[in-house]
C-alpha cells in the first residue's frame with residue numbers, strides 16, 4: 001500500500017493505492033475474509049466506521065444476548081472457539097473470540113473511517129472508495145478488488161408511526177437497549193416480535209418492568225431446543241436428506257407438540273414455513289428462550305398493530321388505548337449498501353446481492369459480497385472462504401504479470417475535487 005498525503009490544499013483528498021482488496025466492514029464477515037487473505041499472503045485494507053471490531057456486537061446489542069445458534073455454527077474459518085465455551089456463548093465470549101481471531105491472524109483494521117461512496121472507474125479499471133474519518137479527514141482508496149462486508153444489520157429500521165413525536169416519553173431502538181435496569185416498574189411498549197422484541201420483553205420482565213409487545217402480523221416461534229437437541233442443528237441435519245418444505249412441516253409438528261397451539265395466545269403463524277420464510281424474505285424465526293412462558297403467564301402482554309401515538313399513550317388498531325412510560329422499537333435492521341455503493345448490477349435496491357446463496361458472493365470487476373446470505377455467521381464463513389481463495393488466485397496472477405513486466409506494485413496519485 002502506498003499513500004501520498006498532501007495537506008497543502010484543504011480541498012485535496014488523500015489518495016491511497018492499495019495493492020490488494022479493500023474490505024468494507026470489520027465485523028465477523030470482514031474479519032473472516034481478512035484472515036483468509038492473510039493465509040494467502042495477500043495485502044489488503046480493512047475499513048470500519050466504528051472504533052472497534054464487530055461493532056454490532058460490541059455497541060449495538062443488549063447485555064443478556066447470547067448466540068442463539070450452537071457454537072459450531074457461529075465460528076469463523078480456521079479458528080475454533082475455545083473448548084470450554086458453552087454451547088451458546090455469551091455476547092462477551094463471542095466478542096473475546098473475535099478479538100483473539102483478529103489477533104491470531106494479525107488483522108489490523110483502520111477504524112473510524114466511514115465509506116461514503118465506492119464506484120468502479122472503467123477508464124482506470126479500478127474501484128475508487130471514498131472515506132471520511134470522525135475528524136473529517138477524507139481519503140480515496142483505489143483498488144482492483146472491493147469486498148462489501150457491511151452486514152445485513154447495518155442500519156436500524158425506524159418506522160413512521162403517526163404521533164410518535166408527541167409521545168413525550170423515552171423512545172429507543174432495540175440497538176440502543178442494554179438492560180431493563182432503568183425501566184423497573186415502568187410500562188414499556190416493545191414494538192416488534194422478532195428475536196429482539198421477544199428477548200427485550202423477557203429482559204424487561206426479569207427487571208420487574210411491565211412490557212406490552214406489538215404483534216402486528218404473524219410470527220414463527222420455535223423452541224431453541226427440541227428433545228435436548230438444538231432446533232437449528234436438527235433442521236440442518238434433516239435438510240441433508242429432505243426437501244425444505246418437508247423439514248418445515250416436521251419442525252412445525254414438533255413445535256406444536258412442544259409449545260402447543262400458540263395461535264390461541266394471539267401469535268398467528270405465517271402461511272409460509274419458518275425456513276422457507278427465512279430463505280425467501282429474510283425473516284428469522286424466533287428461537288424461544290423463555291419469552292413464550294411470560295406471554296402465557298401474561299407478564300408479557302400482547303397488543304395488535306399501532307394506529308397512532310399520543311402524549312404518554314398508544315392507540316391500537318382494535319381501538320384500545322393504553323398508557324406507556326417508554327417505547328422500544330424492536331423493528332429490525334437494513335443493509336446500507338445502496339447509500340454508498342454506486343452499482344446496480346450485482347446488488348439490488350434492498351442492499352442485498354440479487355443472486356441468492358450460494359451464488360451471491362461474486363460480482364463483476366472484482367466486486368464481492370460477504371455476509372448477505374441470510375444464513376447468519378455460518379453463511380458468512382462459507383462466503384469468506386470462497387472470496388479469499390478467489391482474490392488470492394487473482395492477486396497472485398496479477399502480481400506475477402507485474403513482476404514479469406517489471407511494473408512497480410505501488411502507484412502514486414493525487415485526486416482533487
Ligand SMILES: Cc1cc2nc3c(=O)[nH]c(=O)nc-3n(C[C@H](O)[C@H](O)[C@H](O)COP(=O)(O)OP(=O)(O)OC[C@H]3O[C@@H](n4cnc5c(N)ncnc54)[C@H](O)[C@@H]3O)c2cc1C
Nearest residue numbers: 025027028029048049055067068114115150151371376377
Ligand atoms: C442481535 C443480533 C444477534 C444475532 N445473533 C446471531 C447468532 O446467534 N448467530 C448467527 O449466526 N447470526 C446472528 N446474528 C446475525 C448477524 O448478522 C451476525 O451475527 C454477524 O454480526 C454478521 O456479521 P457481519 O460482519 O456480516 O456484519 P456486522 O457484524 O454488522 O459487521 C459489519 C461492520 O461493517 C461496519 N460498517 C457498516 N457500514 C459501514 C461503512 N459505510 N463504512 C465502514 N464500515 C461500515 C460496521 O461498523 C460493522 O462493524 C445476529 C444479529 C443480531 C442483530
Ligand SMILES: NC(=O)C1=CN([C@@H]2O[C@H](COP(=O)(O)OP(=O)(O)OC[C@H]3O[C@@H](n4cnc5c(N)ncnc54)[C@H](OP(=O)(O)O)[C@@H]3O)[C@@H](O)[C@H]2O)C=CC1
Nearest residue numbers: 066067068159192193194195196197216217284330331332
Ligand atoms: N439471540 C440472538 O441470537 C438474537 C438474534 N437476533 C437476530 O437479529 C436479526 C434482527 O432481529 P430483530 O431485531 O428482531 O428484527 P426482525 O426484522 O426479525 O423483526 C422486526 C419486527 O418488527 C416488526 N415491525 C416492524 N415495523 C413495525 C411496525 N411499524 N409496527 C409493528 N411492528 C413492526 C416486524 O413485524 P412484521 O413481521 O409484521 O413486519 C417484526 O416483528 C434477526 O436475524 C434475528 O434473528 C436478534 C436478537 C437476538
Ligand SMILES: O=C(O)C(=O)Cc1c[nH]c2ccccc12
Nearest residue numbers: 069232278284285374375376377
Ligand atoms: O440469528 C440470526 O439472525 C441468524 O441469521 C441465524 C440464523 C440463520 N438461519 C437461521 C434459521 C433459523 C433461525 C436462525 C437462523
